[in-house]
Amino acid sequence: MNNTRTSSAREGSANRVAILGGNRIPFARSNREYARASNQDLFTATLDGLVARFGLQGEELGLMAGGAVIKHSRDFNLTRETVLGSALAPTTPALDVQQACGTSLAASVIVADAISAGRISGGVAGGTDTTSDAPLALNDDLRRTLLRFASARSMGKRLRLLGSLRPQQLEPEQPRNAEPRTGLSMGEHAAITAREMHISREAQDELALESHRKLAAAWDAGFFDDLTTGYLGVRRDTTLRADTSMEKLSSLKPVFGRQDAQAHGTEATMTAGNSTALTDGASVALLGNEDFASRHGLEPLAYLVDSETAAVDFVHGPDGLLMAPTYAVPRLIHRNNLRLQDFDFYEIHEAFASQVLATLAAWEDTEYCRERLGLDAALGPIDRSKLNVKGSSLAAGHPFAATGTRILATAAKNLAENCGGRTLISICAAGGQGITAILEL
Known part of the structure; x- marks a missing residue:
């Protein structure tokens, strides 16, 4: 059993964890309106919408935790890169989280735990995903051949390796949504x-x-007017x-x-x-203790x-x-x-x-x-x-x-x-x- 206890609102803890607001871009069907946007594009636009709404420009928050389920290898530090591309202070620490569909709620719990323990006073949690920009991988045969090619010491060996390639090896592997242990979606x-x-x-x-x-x-x-920011001309899901x-x-x-x-x-x-449906989008939430809320003139939701x-x-x-x-x-x-x-x-x-x-x-x-x-x-x-x-x-x-x-x-x-x-x-x-x-x- 894995469980997490945050500070209880009923117990009157000094470090109650308040949800102070949120922001998301309207969600869009994949391969449509956001087809040319990356996870970082979506996440940064969403975070900047939150920053603008709550006047957090240039502010150093205690933590941003977030992540994506489907992401490129270049996005190994996705949440930190999102902070660096946003209007938040670049000194705001960030970490990546991934728990499939529960990712951004898990990120919220991580931020909440830090607030409850008194390590930080406020932070942001969130998540982003786009299947429009899903990574395409080399199949294993091609990958191994290219690795051998890179380490080959002679032109002759390199030519032999290239000559060993077959058309089916050049086909990229499509992302799969099947469970690895069962093969079922x-x-x-x-x-x-x-x-x-x-x-x-x-x-x-x-x-x-x-x-x-x-x-x-x-x-x-x-209802969603102060929970969403339009993006690339999209105003509703x-x-x-x-x-x-x-x-x-x-x-x-x-x-x-x-x-x-x-x-x-x-x-x-x-x-x-x-x-x-397969969907592209991003969302974030602002969490803080009561002192953070008071300093920013915010009422806990x-x-x-x-x-x-x-x-x-x-x-x-x-x-x-x-x-x-x-x-x-x-x-x-x-x-x-x-x-x-x-x-x-x-x-x-x-x-x-x-x-x-x-x-x-x-x-x-x-x-x-x-x-x-x-x-x-x-x-x-x-x-x-x-x-x-x-x-x-x-x-x-x-x-x-x-x-x-x-x-x-x-x-x-x-x-x-x-x-x-x-x-x-x-x-x-x-x-x-x-x-x-x-x-x-």
Whole structure:
């Protein structure tokens, strides 16, 4: 078990960790509006938007933590290079983090821990990803041949090495989203879980429809006006479909789980409409203690109270790839003397509609909670009207490393507008991991 305890808002610690604001660029479908932008371009534009909004130009912060899931080797120091390219003081330290889809929430916990411990007073967390600028790698045969070529001492040997090359060796390796241990994509894994948990196509489409409706309403109401900065002419998330309907969603053909469904005599249910699209984007969040907030004239939107990570054995064990949050949440809420129902809002990352529904179904299932989670009884249902009230990844898109701080900033502002309350955040991640957190105001 891996868990992280930040300072508790309820305990009145001197080093409570406040979420003071956030910024992101509107997310865009891959290979469209941001096709020529790099991860560093996206991340720097997003950070500079935050710096401008809060007047942090030239200021040295205690830390910036962030990262990307898909990045070039040149981006080995991505977050530090982003700081150096931004309006922050170049003396602001930075580090790279990578925990798949949970990257920027994990980065937020790192910054929060430093604030809680009193090592820093304020910092930034974030993440960026673009599959439009995904690195293309040399295949292993070509790479080895080129290495031998570089070390060859004679022209004759070099010519022989070049003559040994075959056309298929010149083809670059495309980035893959398959899990290395199973060879299955995240979508294929989610489809297996959807079948095992009896998640219907209709329920998935309904959740997707709600996500688009809620996100569209939030944009129309101006909710994201102080959480976003336009970039390259994009002012709203381009994956948002405000005019979608159950009829449109139900007309889409399944794209995941077709072989699994055929093997089990069932119907595949996961479509492009109830799954997240490949997306480019970046997001950041500003965190600080109360002294930092006071010095900058900022009111805390919410406090990061506690967090928990978990991992499951999806290769040899019974658990689905994206089910780790089902383990993390009971640990988190029990440590804080809470029930699953003791929250005013729930932010569950919508990697796939089926995964959100499978997670909720698991918590409602007595057998699952007893046998898998080691609990005495089921955690029970949540009030679905409190779920992802401003829309989430199905509508906004999912640039992998950027999702965590998008959710964090959205959830914090929502609590501030609600004049208080408590929010549970749950994010599933590749590699059988999950990261969760509690926010309070």
